[in-house]
Amino acid sequence: MSILDSGFILGHYNYWVAIILIMIGLYTMMAKRNLIKKFIGLNIIETAIFLFYISLGDVTGGIAPIFQKESGETVGNTILYANPLPSAMMLTAIVVALCMTALALSFAVLIYRQYGTLDARKLMEEL
Amino acid sequence: MNGMFVHLPILIIMIPFAAAFIGPPIGFLFRGCIRRIVLIALSLNLICSILLALQVLSSGPFDYYLSGVAPPLGIALYADYLGAVISVLISGIALVAVSYSAGIIPELGERRTIFFYVLLLLAIGAMQGIVFTADIFTLFVLFEIQAISLYGLVAMRGDGKGLLAGYKYLLIGSAGSAMILIGIGFLYISTGTLNMHLMAELLPPVSGSYTVLAGLALLIAGLSTKIGLFPLHIWMPEAYAYGPSIFPVISTIALKVGVVAIIRVVYTIFGPSLAIQTIPLESTLALLGAVAIIICSILAIRQMDIRKMFAYSSGANIGCIMLGLGIATVPGIEGAILHMITHATAKAGLFLCADAFLIQAGIRYVHEFKGLSKAMPYTMAAFSIAAISMVGLPLTGGFMSKITIASAAIADGITYYAAILLFWTLLSAVYFYRILKNAYFQEGTLSSTIREAPVRVLIPIFIISIATILLGFFVESPMALIRPAAELLLGGGI
Numbered sequence: 001m002s003i004l005d006s007g008f009i010l011g012h013y014n015y016w017v018a019i020i021l022i023m024i025g026l027y028t029m030m031a032k033r034n035l036i037k038k039f040i041g042l043n044i045i046e047t048a049i050f051l052f053y054i055s056l057g058d059v060t061g062g063i064a065p066i067f068q069k070e071s072g073e074t075v076g077n078t079i080l081y082a083n084p085l086p087s088a089m090m091l092t093a094i095v096v097a098l099c100m101t102a103l104a105l106s107f108a109v110l111i112y113r114q115y116g117t118l119d120a121r122k123l124m125e126e127l
Numbered sequence: 128m129n130g131m132f133v134h135l136p137i138l139i140i141m142i143p144f145a146a147a148f149i150g151p152p153i154g155f156l157f158r159g160c161i162r163r164i165v166l167i168a169l170s171l172n173l174i175c176s177i178l179l180a181l182q183v184l185s186s187g188p189f190d191y192y193l194s195g196v197a198p199p200l201g202i203a204l205y206a207d208y209l210g211a212v213i214s215v216l217i218s219g220i221a222l223v224a225v226s227y228s229a230g231i232i233p234e235l236g237e238r239r240t241i242f243f244y245v246l247l248l249l250a251i252g253a254m255q256g257i258v259f260t261a262d263i264f265t266l267f268v269l270f271e272i273q274a275i276s277l278y279g280l281v282a283m284r285g286d287g288k289g290l291l292a293g294y295k296y297l298l299i300g301s302a303g304s305a306m307i308l309i310g311i312g313f314l315y316i317s318t319g320t321l322n323m324h325l326m327a328e329l330l331p332p333v334s335g336s337y338t339v340l341a342g343l344a345l346l347i348a349g350l351s352t353k354i355g356l357f358p359l360h361i362w363m364p365e366a367y368a369y370g371p372s373i374f375p376v377i378s379t380i381a382l383k384v385g386v387v388a389i390i391r392v393v394y395t396i397f398g399p400s401l402a403i404q405t406i407p408l409e410s411t412l413a414l415l416g417a418v419a420i421i422i423c424s425i426l427a428i429r430q431m432d433i434r435k436m437f438a439y440s441s442g443a444n445i446g447c448i449m450l451g452l453g454i455a456t457v458p459g460i461e462g463a464i465l466h467m468i469t470h471a472t473a474k475a476g477l478f479l480c481a482d483a484f485l486i487q488a489g490i491r492y493v494h495e496f497k498g499l500s501k502a503m504p505y506t507m508a509a510f511s512i513a514a515i516s517m518v519g520l521p522l523t524g525g526f527m528s529k530i531t532i533a534s535a536a537i538a539d540g541i542t543y544y545a546a547i548l549l550f551w552t553l554l555s556a557v558y559f560y561r562i563l564k565n566a567y568f569q570e571g572t573l574s575s576t577i578r579e580a581p582v583r584v585l586i587p588i589f590i591i592s593i594a595t596i597l598l599g600f601f602v603e604s605p606m607a608l609i610r611p612a613a614e615l616l617l618g619g620g621i
Contacts, residue, residue, distance in 0.1 A: 022309075026302075029298070029302065035294060038298060039298070042298070042301055042302060042305065045302070045305045046305055046308075049305060049308050049309055049312070052309070052312060053312055056312065056315070056316055085321075086312075086315075089264055092264075092268055093267075093308060096268065096271040096275075096304075099271070099275055100271075100275065100297070100301050100304075103275060103278060103279065103297065104294065104297055104298075104301075107282060107290055107293055107294045107297065108294070110282075110285070110290050111287070111290050111291060111294060114286075114287040114290065115287055123291055124291075124295075126287065126288065126291060127288060127291050127292065127295070127365050127369075
């Protein structure tokens with residue numbers, strides 16, 4: 001299937017959403033001058049990555065991996081269920097991202113107390 | 128293999144982590160006790176690392192499955208030659224750095240000293256994990272533990288500049304982590320596994336796809352922020368200049384650990400044949416390294432603050448290691464691994480001496496060194512040995528590793544890289560010679576109150592200097608581990 005085919009583009013919309021969000025985040029990190037806004041950009045990137053991973057684990061017609069019987073489509077005798085591994089990985093990554101955010105915000109508070117501004121361009125002159 | 132040795136890889140990782148958790152309660156109960164806990168933990172760690180290195184040397188690499196579950200389901204550690212040699216390097220340099228620093232670090236005060244040592248232990252534990260892990264997601268998590276500890280360490284002094292340097296490091300580093308995470312995702316969708324060795328088996332059929340290529344590119348770009356490869360080195364000067372006293376030494380070994388991760392991605396996961404087919408290593412990694420060498424050296428020459436100067440010099444040395452890896456022959460990789468060891472040793476010596484100068488004499492700019500050799504002869508001698516090794520003059524470790532990489536470049540027919548290495552020797556001689564000239568051949572206007580550093584400080588500095596010289600003479604003993612490491616990496620990954 002060609003990359004320019006409309007079916008290909010629409011069929012992979014989850015990846016497009018992730019890519020667009022990552023680009024927005026990167027732009028925010030580079031263009032915004034406020035230190036907290038820069039970090040919000042990074043949070044957007046991280047959220048996009050979580051979305052990307054979780055959409056990886058999805059199986060069409062699959063059910064949540066904790067349910068063993070009753071519902072869900074079957075192929076032969078096997079119940080289709082979503083891949084739990086990407087979600088489990090993202091639990092760890094969310095914790096990591098939260099740590100980063102907490103650390104960055106505490107740095108930002110301390111920097112504001114010292115310099116009275118969060119403008120990256122003014123602050124980098126101090127360095 | 129008897130029972131105790133099997134568990135060495137996990138012991139090496141868990142000892143620093145365990146010490147980091149029991150450190151604060153004991154440290155707050157008994158004054159100044161935290162440094163002793165750190166010293167005991169790191170000594171145990173060094174003993175375990177050496178035992179593991181001997182074990183790997185005698186009976187070859189082995190796997191360790193966490194809670195006994197084998198790879199497709201469980202997480203594996205892989206103790207190979209590369210991991211063993213870098214593990215000894217990490218715990219050795221960390222032990223020397225901690226035995227250099229004081230029970231209560233004066234610039235931090237008592238409470239912050241405890242937190243400083245806890246973060247240091249967490250960073251060391253994470254580094255030991257990175258060199259042994261065989262699971263790429265564990266690699267990411269450990270990198271984050273290491274990175275968060277290092278961001279905290281940079282800003283530990285709590286003054287404005289330290290915080291700003293920490294924030295800059297944090298922004299660049301976490302953007303790098305995000306890239307590593309996307310890269311892992313791309314490799315995971317292509318192969319369906321996170322274990323490096325299984326990935327290496329499953330990659331060849333899909334290696335040409337854009338997903339895999341993008342994954343590789345993102346992983347290398349992300350890891351480049353961690354090791355400060357040239358365009359992404361911008362966090363290093365400020366972090367080194369405004370971090371607390373032994374932070375640059377810890378950061379130096381953290382850079383080497385990042386290089387190990389790049390080796391794992393390029394040579395273990397992709398394997399040499401695939402890596403050379405899909406990414407022309409000579410024109411990518413080696414070229415990036417060559418550019419880093421030249422530009423970082425020029426930036427170092429322009430810099431008058433010695434800590435910033437050494438930071439740029441680290442950038443150039445990382446370039447040299449990348450150049451060795453990019454040559455992708457056994458001597459090239461041997462040279463790169465040997466340069467990790469010699470550079471870490473010499474750079475640790477430089478930073479410990481620079482720290483002693485700052486504490487004893489308040490000196491941190493090149494022009495202030497005039498006449499210092501008379502006031503602090505022993506520290507200055509150790510500094511000179513480390514500087515000579517950094518420049519790469521014979522009879523020091525730095526010469527052995529540079530000559531190995533340069534001769535590998537010549538043997539592979541890419542003589543211009545060897546020329547760049549020689550030119551770099553000249554450039555680094557320029558910036559180290561300035562300091563030595565001021566210290567030895569210029570009459571100083573230093574105040575007469577400057578005293579030689581105390582013996583407690585001189586002993587670790589001398590240990591590092593002796594190690595630097597010994598590496599120049601007895602290079603065969605680390606090479607016993609490095610040679611099979613390079614052969615293993617080029618012999619099809621596993």
